[in-house]
Amino acid sequence: MDVLYLETTNLMQQIHQGLAHLESSRDSKTVSELEIFLRQQLELADGNCKRLGLIASKQPVNRRRHAQQLVDQLYYDLNQANGAFEKIILRFQEFKRCELEREELLSRRYKANETTSIYMDDAALVHNEKLHSTNRYVDEMILSGQSILENLRFQAFSMKNIRKRLIDYGNTLGLSNTIMGLIERRTDTDMKILFVGMFLTLIFMYLFYRLWLG
Numbered sequence: 001m002d003v004l005y006l007e008t009t010n011l012m013q014q015i016h017q018g019l020a021h022l023e024s025s026r027d028s029k030t031v032s033e034l035e036i037f038l039r040q041q042l043e044l045a046d047g048n049c050k051r052l053g054l055i056a057s058k059q060p061v062n063r064r065r066h067a068q069q070l071v072d073q074l075y076y077d078l079n080q081a082n083g084a085f086e087k088i089i090l091r092f093q094e095f096k097r098c099e100l101e102r103e104e105l106l107s108r109r110y111k112a113n114e115t116t117s118i119y120m121d122d123a124a125l126v127h128n129e130k131l132h133s134t135n136r137y138v139d140e141m142i143l144s145g146q147s148i149l150e151n152l153r154f155q156a157f158s159m160k161n162i163r164k165r166l167i168d169y170g171n172t173l174g175l176s177n178t179i180m181g182l183i184e185r186r187t188d189t190d191m192k193i194l195f196v197g198m199f200l201t202l203i204f205m206y207l208f209y210r211l212w213l214g
Contacts, residue, residue, distance in 0.1 A: 004055070008048040008074055015041050015081050023088050031092055038085055042078070049074050 015038060022034045049071060056067035 004048060004052055005070060005074075008045060008052065011041060011045050011048065012074070012077050012081065015045065019081065019084055019088065022085075022092075026092075026095070028096070035089060042082060042085065045074075045078050045081075049078060 018034060018038050018041065022031065022038065025031050025034065052071045052074065053068075056064065056071050059067045
């Protein structure tokens with residue numbers, strides 16, 4: 001486990017360096033190359049975390065808790081990196097849209113006697129800006145929803161591990177079956193609440209999307 005953990009830690013450092021480079025880049029080719037590279041690195045890190053989670057669950061009782069804490073921290077760092085990556089990509093796309101709009105506006109030519117046409121173009125420009133503003137808001141809502149679902153998934157993963165640790169501790173301490181049953185029922189209740197929250201979040205996102213479409 002130690003070798004895979006160090007490998008994943010180094011991989012996360014490379015991802016953070018790549019994110020810093022991506023955030024400062026404005027060239028489309030460079031951003032495209034970095035986007036592909038970082039997606040591959042994030043997928044690799046996710047696979048490593050899953051493997052580490054399985055390995056940690058099979059560790060001896062005296063090492064299992066510490067091992068699981070290390071894996072949980074890696075999952076947290078990975079979720080943060082995924083969120084930062086999506087935000088940077090959205091900001092770059094918005095930057096390119098604004099840049100294109102400026103170029104189109106500067107290249108537009110008017111004739112002196114076409115006042116009405118200018119007014120219509122101005123109205124179209126305002127309408128276009130409102131559409132872009134709405135698109136940005138929807139993108140932010142989607143990104144926020146993705147972040148919420150990722151956090152819920154991470155919490156579900158953590159709750160499963162907490163349940164396993166409680167059962168292990170209970171077996172080690174020799175707790176009665178009644179107490180262990182109470183712990184399991186409480187954990188099941190928490191899991192149900194979590195899944196209901198995830199379901200309600202999805203419904204909210206769907207209703208908002210349908211409302212936005214009109």
